Amino acid sequence: MEQAYQTYSLLNEEVKRWQDERGSFWMEELSPAETPPYYPLVDFPEMVVLELWKRLNRVIGVLVSESVLRGTWNEFKADQPVSDPELLSCLQIALSGIAHLSRARIMETKKDMFNAQLQDSDEAESTGCPICGEDAAFSVLTPPNGKRCLHCTLCGHEWPTTRVGCIRCGREEASEQNYLNSVEFPGIEVVACEACGQYFKELDLRLLSVADYIWEDVRTLPLNYAAEQWLVEHAKVSGKVQ
Ligand SMILES: [Zn+2]
Ligand SMILES: [Zn+2]
Secondary structure: OHHHHHHHHHHHHHHHHHHHHHHHHHHHHOOOOOOOOOOOHHHOOHHHHHHHHHHHHHHOOOOOOHHHHHHHHHHHHOOOOOOOHHHHHHHHHHHHHHHHHHHHHHHHHHHHHHHHHHHOOOOOOOOEOOOOOOEOOEEEEEOOOOEEEEEOOOOOOEEEOOOOOOOOOOOOOHHHEEEEEOOOOOOEEEEEEOOOOOEEEEEEOOOOOOOOHHHHHHHOHHHHHHHHHHHHHHHHHHOOOO
16 A cells, blocks of 8 residues: 555656646647537547656656557547556556646636536536546535535546435435445545445545545545445345346
């Protein structure tokens, strides 16, 4: 865990350096769509993906030719599995670094619209990120009054959602969801949904501050096991097959 964290931190530092050096140049090159999702990752320019990906690969000593990277990027976009785990994690971190840039660019031009949306108590219907189109990873309860939002780990965007319910399938009946928590992880609950057999974490940002959501997810893996266990046992009791 310690080792994994060190590697992860090194890669993130490289992303920050790249953003400082190259961010303003690439921000100009990115061309978001007019309607959401404004910038799905499949539309990221290949040049920007390869540039950052290569830098990250270099940090952990993965040396791969440009043509292999290009091929792998096309496979990834076509939803094909990437077999090299190191190459894949560098790609994912690179994509997130680019998505954060594209989000900053989109927020610049559409700031008023997003602010109005955040204030509006009628929440958005979709669980897909309006910026990058990825499914929300977490729900978060935001200060000061615990307004519930969805959080996208790819681009870092947050947008309002319904006050209760499963963020995977949209069911709102409280009896369908079971909240599990642990004293070890204050401010985090894992919500297991009986209706769809999936689970997700809900973070109360009034009780904890999160510097890095991806790492927060890894750090709280015991909650995933608890949710999986609950879903297995519950499926047994109710005779459902997952
Ligand atoms: Zn996003
Ligand atoms: Zn569900």
